[in-house]
Amino acid sequence: MITSRGCTYSLCTFCFESSPFVREKGFRRISVQRAIEEITYLINDYHVKEIAFWDDEFLMDHEWVDVFCDEIIRQKIDILWSCFGKVNFCSLPLLKKMAQSGCKNIFMGLESGNQEILNFTKKGQTLDMMRNAVRWAHEAGIEVRGSFILGLPKETPEIAQSTVDFAIELDLDYAQFLLNTPFPGTEMHEVCKSGKYGTFDENAGFEKYTEHTALFLPSGYKNKEELLSIQKEAYKHFYFRPKYFLRKVKNVRSKEDVFRYFRGFHFLLKTRVLKNSEF
Ligand code: SF4
Secondary structure, eight states: OOOEESOSOOOOTTSGGGSHHHHTTOOEEOOHHHHHHHHHHHHHHHOOOEEEOOOTTTTSSHHHHHHHHHHHHHTTOOOEEEEEOOGGGOOHHHHHHHHHTTEEEEEEEEEOSOHHHHHHTTOOOOHHHHHHHHHHHHHHTOEEEEEEEESOTTOOHHHHHHHHHHHHHTTOSEEEEEEOOOOTTSHHHHHHHTSSSEEEOTTOOGGGOSSSSOOEEETTSSOHHHHHHHHHHHHHHHHSOHHHHHHHHHTOOSHHHHHHHHHHHHHHIIIIISOOSOO
């Protein structure tokens, strides 16, 4: 489901929300009442048990989220849900209320484990803010999926490694390591095009803007292959750890969980670890 469009922050240089064309449309959202009606409709007519909210930034309007959770709890709506949430908007009380209303997973855009690079992307968050948000979510009983971008301007292989180490330090439930994709219209596109921080394949067709193609190569890397191999290693380092494996085994509650983990593992091997080229 989507309850809103736009983002009130709109500064992150890599995000399409920061392009003037998208930004001028502003942030708009359906009412809590309408969201609850849609959820009830999905449960009653389609027997839906779980909803993923694909709002670019679900936690943006704190008050809305608060009232939304209150309504789910008050009406005893039996639904599991997940959403995207920026660490700046996380607080322990809110996360606890979200968990109580059925939230089981938050996807956080963490981007980098290096403060200088975070600042350069204008993400507006610090490493400590990320540490706190992940800790609070876990304390509330919510899983965290962290998303990182590799190959940002000023990044070196050593910095990329520190990002992977940071993902492990945070004890994330899931992590993804995407490649910097300078979408047209964003500030990142202009920065990469300037040639100041590396080389950008400006002539690549739009089908290459997949977040798994090395369109931009920061000056700190020898070649594209090095960046792609760092991305592959990042997945191996994060997922192939005894501690991670044991935690997942401990969390198995049903045969559906076994099936889900197996499918996830198979997907990871096929598309991230054993893949031989960008796509
Ligand atoms: S990354 Fe998130 S917070 Fe940043 S501009 Fe995009 S939607 Fe807004």
